[in-house]
Amino acid sequence: MGRRFHRRAGVEPKELKKVSFYSHISPSRIHTYQCYIDRALELCPILEFEEDDFRLHELIAEAVSKDSLSELDFEIMRLQYIFADKRLREKCRHFWAERVTSSKKADFFPTPWSIISTMFSEYGRSACLHEQVCASPGRESTQQ
Secondary structure, three states, rough: OOOOOOEEEEEEEEHHHHHHOOOOHHHHHHHHHHHHHHHHHOOOOOOOOOHHHHHHHEEEHHHHHHHOOHHHHHOOOOOHHHHHHHHHHHHHHHHHHHHHHHHHOOOOOHHHHHHHHHHOHHHHHHHHHHHOOOOOOOOOOOOO
């Protein structure tokens, strides 16, 4: 069996920690991500996502269609904010996109790689089977 490379970064999985998850985002686009992060946080207070789920999905669709932002990058940035230290994240709220894209070391929020590995871990995959929140083998994605 051949070596498997990470499609996004073009590196072997054990080298992923050396690659910045957001390295493909140009500095000029970070402000656009920040605008949508601000709007998402205004729409959906941290623990009230179910009530505002539809509006959040509309906002993400707008970010993708109107400003050509990556849905994955936007969601990961938002999740990093949610899982960040509550006190410290408020201090960085208005420059969150810049903060997470320029972070090179352990910080007060999880790395994109740790969020992705958790989502696709055995636990994350089993949650997807029950909640249908992401695509899994043998099931269609809920996203169009």
